[in-house]
Amino acid sequence: MNVLVINAGSSSVKYQLFDMTNETVMAKGKVERIGMETAMLTHEPAGKLEIREVSEILDHTTAIRKVLRILTDPKEGVLRSLHDVHAVGHRVVHGGETFSGSVRIDEGVKQEIKRLFDLAPLHNPGALTGILAVEANLPHITQVAAFDTAFHQTMPPVSFRYPIPSVFYKKHRVRRYGFHGTSHQYVSGRVSELSGRPLDQMKMITCHIGNGASVTAIMNGKSFDTSMGLTPLEGLMMGTRSGDIDPAIVPFAMDKEDLSLNEVNSMLNRHSGLFAVSGGLGDMREIIEAAQEGDRNAQLAFDMYEYRLRKYIGAYAAAMNGFDALVFTAGVGENSALLRKTVCDRLSFLGVKLDDEANERRTGDDRIVSAADSRIEVWVIPTNEELMIARDTFREAVNETMQPST
Numbered sequence: 530m531n532v533l534v535i536n537a538g539s540s541s542v543k544y545q546l547f548d549m550t551n552e553t554v555m556a557k558g559k560v561e562r563i564g565m566e567t568a569m570l571t572h573e574p575a576g577k578l579e580i581r582e583v584s585e586i587l588d589h590t591t592a593i594r595k596v597l598r599i600l601t602d603p604k605e606g607v608l609r610s611l612h613d614v615h616a617v618g619h620r621v622v623h624g625g626e627t628f629s630g631s632v633r634i635d636e637g638v639k640q641e642i643k644r645l646f647d648l649a650p651l652h653n654p655g656a657l658t659g660i661l662a663v664e665a666n667l668p669h670i671t672q673v674a675a676f677d678t679a680f681h682q683t684m685p686p687v688s689f690r691y692p693i694p695s696v697f698y699k700k701h702r703v704r705r706y707g708f709h710g711t712s713h714q715y716v717s718g719r720v721s722e723l724s725g726r727p728l729d730q731m732k733m734i735t736c737h738i739g740n741g742a743s744v745t746a747i748m749n750g751k752s753f754d755t756s757m758g759l760t761p762l763e764g765l766m767m768g769t770r771s772g773d774i775d776p777a778i779v780p781f782a783m784d785k786e787d788l789s790l791n792e793v794n795s796m797l798n799r800h801s802g803l804f805a806v807s808g809g810l811g812d813m814r815e816i817i818e819a820a821q822e823g824d825r826n827a828q829l830a831f832d833m834y835e836y837r838l839r840k841y842i843g844a845y846a847a848a849m850n851g852f853d854a855l856v857f858t859a860g861v862g863e864n865s866a867l868l869r870k871t872v873c874d875r876l877s878f879l880g881v882k883l884d885d886e887a888n889e890r891r892t893g894d895d896r897i898v899s900a901a902d903s904r905i906e907v908w909v910i911p912t913n914e915e916l917m918i919a920r921d922t923f924r925e926a927v928n929e930t931m932q933p934s935t
């Protein structure tokens with residue numbers, strides 16, 4: 530069975546096509562700058578050279594039609610026809626309290642994703658557009674939604690409730706949901722497999738630090754606490770998101786700068802974080818380069834980012850009364866030896882000790898980077914949200930074919 534996985538953002542669509550008989554990637558790629566005349570499709574068929582194509586792609590339906598066309602292109606494609614796509618899985622960021630696992634998409638599921646737009650304004654609209662675009666191009670195909678929030682549904686109330694009047698929870702479901710769950714679950718599962726210790730006997734702290742960033746305390750294989758909250762804004766400092774701030778800053782800023790609700794939301798989601806502190810750099814690679822050239826604002830941005838991450842690790846060590854493994858993943862976690870070293874060297878009181886050579890080694894593989902005598906294992910695990918989504922999609926599609934037709 531061939532499963533196509535789609536991760537639709539506001540202006541991009543990433544895709545991977547899996548052959549689920551052996552979980553191999555047949556092709557992957559992305560469409561960027563949707564809505565512009567210079568949109569770019571990058572397509573990487575397995576074992577062949579990458580192709581780049583610039584053209585006008587004004588909406589997600591067109592972007593997905595382009596993806597389907599290149600997958601079946603006689604020269605660059607990997608499928609004979611669209612009948613060879615058997616199911617499509619989507620990453621959906623917010624699933625609220627409704628979904629604690631992946632589900633087959635029907636009208637009700639689409640309505641629920643839409644109802645949650647307000648809580649994930651940077652993410653849920655793109656996901657629904659992706660689902661509708663697949664529907665428009667492949668009307669009868671089985672589609673499955675995998676939610677970033679699902680893995681975190683195991684959190685206890687002590688972690689997920691906010692200390693505000695309970696009417697907000699009872700009436701509006703205001704609580705911590707947590708995100709990047711598919712990634713936190715995947716990397717914790719890999720560490721358990723690789724270290725040969727059952728998940729239900731381990732305590733881990735997983736750091737998904739990419740453009741969006743979150744930390745999770747995983748106790749016995751279940752999410753116990755996580756740094757993102759009602760929306761993907763809480764917690765760590767991110768590329769353009771503030772993470773934790775004094776909530777009183779919101780009314781204060783609205784009052785002093787005469788900002789509307791939308792403006793203050795945009796200020797915290799799109800104009801804060803690394804971007805704000807560094808004075809215009811939202812990308813960790815640029816921050817590190819500028820800091821090394823003596824840019825003080827970039828150095829402060831790096832220091833704050835690292836400090837805030839380390840404080841969360843300390844908090845979760847206390848939350849779980851100790852832990853066995855610290856795991857780094859996503860763009861920064863997988864690639865920045867400097868960030869990992871800065872964090873780990875300052876956690877020596879917990880018994881964290883890096884193997885500097887292993888930490889510096891550049892490979893794209895799962896690897897342990899702690900010293901043999903470190904009390905805590907430190908791992909770098911490249912995340913693979915797409916594979917997790919493909920597995921769930923495959924399972925749902927197989928279940929569907931086994932159900933008696935009505």
Ligand SMILES: Nc1ncnc2c1ncn2[C@@H]1O[C@H](COP(=O)(O)OP(=O)(O)O)[C@@H](O)[C@H]1O
Nearest residue numbers: 738739740741811812813814859860861864865
């Ligand atoms: N070698 C590197 N050193 C430091 N940061 C890196 C490196 N490579 C990638 N990054 C950072 O990773 C971030 C993007 O992470 P990624 O997980 O791809 O994000 P997204 O949330 O968009 O999927 C960017 O800030 C980028 O600068």
Ligand SMILES: CC(=O)OP(=O)(O)O
Nearest residue numbers: 622708709740741761
């Ligand atoms: C939930 C979230 O922040 O996702 P991303 O890292 O893709 O922005």
Ligand SMILES: [Mg+2]
Nearest residue numbers: 739740741859
């Ligand atoms: Mg990401």
